[in-house]
Amino acid sequence: MRIEILRGRVVDPVARTDRVEPVYVADGSIVAVGAAPAGFRAERTIEASGLVVAPGLIDLNARLREPGLEHKATLDSELKAAIAGGVTRLACPPDTDPPLDEPGLVEMLTRRARHANRAHVHPVGALTLGLQGTTLTEMGELADAGCVAYSQGDAPLPDAQVMLRAMQYAATFRHRVWLRPQDPSLARGGVAHEGEMSTRLGLPAVPSCAESVALATILALARETGVRVHLQRLSTAEGVAMVRDAKRAGLAVTCEVAAHHLHLCDVDIGWFDAQARFDPPLRGTRDRAALRAGLADGTIDVVSSDHAPVDDDAKLVPFGEAEPGATGLELLLSLTLKWAAEEHVSLPDAIARVTSAPAAILGVAAGRIAVGAVADLCVFDPASHWRVERNALASQGKNTPFLGLELPGRVRWTLVGGQVVHEA
Amino acid sequence: MNAGRNPQLGPDGRLVHLLTLEGLPAATILSILDAAEPFASFGEREVKKVPLLRGKAVFNLFFENSTRTRTTFEIAAKRLSADVINLNIGASSTSKGETLLDTIDNLVAMNADMFVVRHSQSGAPHLIASHLLATGRSHVHVVNAGDGRHAHPTQGLLDLYTIRHYKRDFRALSVAVVGDVLHSRVARSLIHGLATLGTPDVRVIGPRTLIPARVEGMGVRVFHDMRAGLADCDVIVMLRLQNERMKGALLPSAGEYFKHYGLTDGKLALAKSDAIVMHPGPMNRGIEIDSPVADGERSVILPQVTFGIAVRMAVMSMVAGN
Known part of the structure; x- marks a missing residue:
């Protein structure tokens, strides 16, 4: 054509x-x-x-919920959501059921995605078997099946020795490791950012140090092993400062922020709105300001949607029992533009955060407009503005705190x- | 769905549900306390009933065990001539496989007029009230009987009632809340109520492990030294320390807790000579409070229980009265 x-x-x-x-x-x-x-x-x-x-958007963190979690969403519904949001390429984390820890699953997923003939799908393989945090997966086999990187999804990696070994092994073969910095013991039981809001609402809290402690470990081990680490969903001001320092010191680390963290903070929980339940949690206003500035100055390379379609039933429960996450593929462009307009970032610079920058992290030739x-x-x-409404979303997940905006x-x-x- | 407005006040500002004391106007709080006054001496009457809730079905919906609070709500509802149905649903809404809102819908179908809800999750009563509002059933009322660490508004009101009974003017008081503030819905509700009624000096006292982050934002001063915190105060509210928190990563032992934060006659002497001692019960004697203090002349712990029934009668008749 x-x-x-x-x-x-x-x-x-x-x-x-x-x-x-x-x-x-x-x-x-x-x-x-x-x-x-x-x-x-x-x-x-x-x-x-x-x-x-613009180049089609590239989203580094979009859950398609297949295999195994089709009551939340399907490949079909979510790839429709992707192209409706201008997303032409996405990486999906391994937190499916079963997790993406063996080549057959990855091949099936990529085949089905190709067959759907919509956005390109790059699976991120499990770093450890079953995301259990003990045994390494066959990263070489998974790479042959199409995995672009290895991560724990949202599962913790509590054992620093396993993290060190995983990084050493991945570095041997130049595999990429994507990690979300959150210390599982410090985050244990928490459902909201530790601060005035969690205190007022009596919600068990996740302190900011859950991120900085994990980040310190990851950065130290990345320095030690030389592995290419990409940090997912940074949420705190302390985290932004640590990554800025690490980059200044020459560490080859990249970093992303979820689009909702650029716009929302813990106050948006209001009276226990389960749509505002996220992991990591929505942080304070100071954190939000640091994330916005960090994205503008290049400390944070990429905005991801952190797309997590959740069925209504999993949100119609008390805040602390609600499943974290929001549908995001169709909001990624809009939330990035909104940030850019508010922070006086030029359109090419803003578009880079959702196209060329994630392309570089994926290692694919995409995310640009040029001959060839x-x-x-x-x-x-x-x-043009649009109103976020349930029936305006192609995603099977209608869960987002931006509804009505x-x-x-x-x-x-x-x-x-x-x-x-x-x-x- | 329940983010914007607190569903406890109707569009006309009337109290539809009682979910928290936070954001309740002072006039509303005072009107509840005033309404409780005539009920306070009610128990001494020969006939302990008024028909304010006659024909109404009150469901005590306890997702977390509590004998005492449930009993006081039951007595209050019965004295208002309501039909009371007690449901103990156990530890978690999910343990029976039915969701919280399915349970509510089923009980509404049985023509419930009011739910008295206790739940281990902060915000559960808000969820129920929002659900009733969203499904056009605002004639069914919710009274929060304690949700997680968040709120225990009838306890807060009975504490306010007690303080007013003995001290009259909230605007000239120093109130100290001592102990496990982190996990305490009692403390949060009382702090909100005192702030709304203009109490100038509210202090929380406890070790750093039991004081929640940035609690100063609620308008209180934090003390870790109990002696400094009690100095010249008018009201001392001792919080219950749960058994499972006495020995572990929060505290080394019950004995050491008592040494630092137990209320003894010696520490009580640092407060004003007419200071009153309160406790939401059940007390742990020898852990947060010494027996001579608990049984002493400045203890108002048993009057609190009596006032609690009166306050609950006032709340129930205000939200759902004929």
Whole structure:
């Protein structure tokens, strides 16, 4: 299919350019930007006047709930949600049932994802068997099956010796390790950020030091082993400062923040709103400010959706019993744009946080608009607002604390591999 | 669904449910205390009943065991001529496989008029009230009988009632709350109530392991030295220390706790000479309070129990009275 996208504001996060020019797509790739190739005859024209033409979004943390958790969501429903949100490529954590700890499961998942023919799916394999934190998985076999990195999902890795060994082994073969810094013993039993709000509501708390203690261990072991570590879902001001120092000292570490942590804090729990239950919890206003600044100054490389579709029943329980997480694939673009507008970050810089930066961490050639690049594109209206409502979400999970809010940025077309897979 | 507004006040500001003392206007709190006054001497009457809740079905819904609180609610409801149904559902809403809200829907279908709810999870009564509001059944009322560490508003009210009974003016008092503030819904409710009624000096006293983070944000001063904390105060509220917390990572032993934070005659002498001693019960003698103090002339622990029934009658008749 030959497609021309005309009069759009083309934003390339790699060249950091932002100008109105046409884009020409053929055979799954971008064949020209600016002037049409000689003899190019479009089969389809997308009129993008007033719209932004950006690379498709890349989300490093989106749960698809398959296999095993289909009552929460399915590959089909969540890949529809992805393209509705302009996400053309995503990494899914291994916390399925069973976890992604053996090649057969990973092959099945990638095959089914390919068959769905929507967003590209990159499974993150389990670092340890069954995410039990004791025995390493066959990372080599899992890599051959398509895994791009290894993580514990949300399961703890309480044994620092196992962490050290896992990093040494992964470093041997240049595998990537993705970890969420949270000390399981310090976080034990906690359901909200330790502070004035948890004290007022009488909610068992997760102190900020649960993150900094874990982070200190991870950074020390990463330094020791030289493994490529990516830190997932940083939540505290202390954590941001530690990562900033580590990067300054030359450690090859990358880091992400979940989109909801850029906008919400513990006060948003209100009167025990289970939609505001997250792990790590929504932190204080000081933490939120540090995360926003850290994302702006490059300490934090990436915004992820931390997409976690949860069935209604799992949220219609007292706050402390509610399952953490929110649906997020369809909010990633809007929440990133909102942050950028509020922090006066340029559009190319903002788009980079959800395209070229995650592409670099995944190690894939994607996340840019240039001749020869794969035609995974997101065409969106930056001026249009939409209201987050249950029936506006394609995801099977309708759980989000942003329900009822108006957010900027409406996705109009999503292209994957040069095909229009979503239009609205 | 239950984030924005506290569902306990109706659009007209009337008390629909009693979930917490936080955010209740002073006038509402005082009107409850006033309404309790005539009930306080009620127990001495020959006929201990009024028809304020006649024909109403009150369900005591205890997801966490409590004999004492349940009994006082039962007595209060019966004195108001309500039909009382006691349900002890055990430790957790999920243990029977039925969700909390399914349980509620079933009992509403049995024409319940009021739920008196105790639950181990903070916020459970809010969830129930929000659910009733969202499903258009605001004629069914919820009274929080203690949720997790969050609130125990009728205990807070009976504590306020007791303080007013002995001390009259909240705006000239120093009140010390001593012990396990971290886990205490009693402390939280009392602190909110005292703040709303203008008490200028509220202190919490305990070791760092039992004082919650940033509790100063609730308008209290923190003391770790009990002697300094008790100096010149008018009211001392001793909190119960749960057995399972006496020996472990929070405290080394009951004996050492008593040494630092047990109320003895010697420590009581540091307070004002007319200071009163309160305790929500059940007491651990020799752990948080010495027997001579508990049984002494400044102890108002037993009057608290009597006032508790009056306050619960006032609350129930206000939210659901004919």
